[in-house]
Amino acid sequence: MPSTTFTMIKPDAVQNGHIGAILQQINEAGFRITAMEMTRLSRVEAETFYAVHKERPFFPDLVAYMTSGPIVAAILEKDQAVDDFRKLIGATDPAQAEEGTIRKKYASSIAANAIHGSDSDENAQIEGSFFFGTRQRF
Ligand code: GDP
Secondary structure (H helix, E strand, O other), X not given: OOXXXXXXXXXXXXXOOOHHHHHHHHHXXXXXXXXXXXXXXXXXXXXXXXXXXXXXXXXXXXXXXHOOOOEEEEEEEEOOHHHXXXXXXXXXXXXXXXXXXXXXXXXXXXXXXXXXXXXXXXXXXXXXXXHHXXXXXX
């Protein structure tokens, strides 16, 4: 049965002109885009989205980076969406990511790592609702 995950194309990948290539790779991997928006996070939104990391030393850098330019947020649907999407994007640090993964191809560094993917079904729901609320989707 199809499940969903949540993604953001992060500011570095948007700035570097990779939106089209990344969305193509996502579609070709069998994900259906059921909601999508290009937007920019406020500081409070970035702090809220990454609240789980607020005690980490990199938190201020993470918030500054995520608010540095536009992002593309989307909800994706597929069987085993969360696990399959984490495989498609690759490891957090692009230097550790497998060949062919989105982070290996498009990320600049562990901080500016091109794309987000939810790490659990529960977080996919929370993150999707954070951006898209309960509006009817296609
Ligand atoms: P993810 O689930 O693979 O995105 O990784 P995490 O949940 O561990 O980290 C969330 C995000 O914080 C990552 O995607 C990076 O953008 C950022 N991040 C993680 N580790 C570091 C770090 O050591 N330094 C900086 N500046 N950012 C980091």
